Amino acid sequence: MDLADLVRALFALLFTLGLVGVAAVALRRFGPDVVARMSAAKKERRxxxxxxxxxxxxxxxxxxxxxxxxxxxxxxxxxxxxxxxxxxxxxxxxxx
Missing domain, CATH: 2.60.40 (Immunoglobulin-like)
Structure with missing residues (x-):
């Protein structure tokens, strides 16, 4: 394994962790609103x-x-x- 492969693997790991972090922040910020809209679309609960x-x-x-x-x-x-x-x-x- 040469230096280019190591840098590429490290960049792919950082990119993946960044995507997971962005998804977590998006779910914390927009998640409750999305759930509320989906439950409001259902028929009224008794x-x-x-x-x-x-x-x-x-x-x-x-x-x-x-x-x-x-x-x-x-x-x-x-x-x-x-x-x-x-x-x-x-x-x-x-x-x-």
Whole structure:
């Protein structure tokens, strides 16, 4: 192997590493936008996570929206919350 082959191999390695670096920067900068556009093109999803709250390392509360109706779920350790139908909704007071 002569000097020209060694320089060519080194240049090819640097060029390849440069392409990988440029692709990584492009994905970090433009990746989330591309993913958002692709998911927006799909039909509207019925299920969405509205909010999460970590209670401790083993449990978390998750507010989920399903067909416009929100449900509160307790995840972790096999525990369940009472049915949302049992929870009293705050009544709106009408000023008369």
């Amino acid at each position: 299920l969405a996570i509205v909010e999460t709250l970590v209670l401790d390392p083993g449990r978390r509360l998750v507010l989920v929206s399903l067909d416009g109706e929100e449900k509160l779920l307790l995840l972790g350790e096999g525990q369940m919350l009472p049915s949302p139908a049992r929870w009293a909704k705050p009544k709106a007071t009408a000023d008369a």
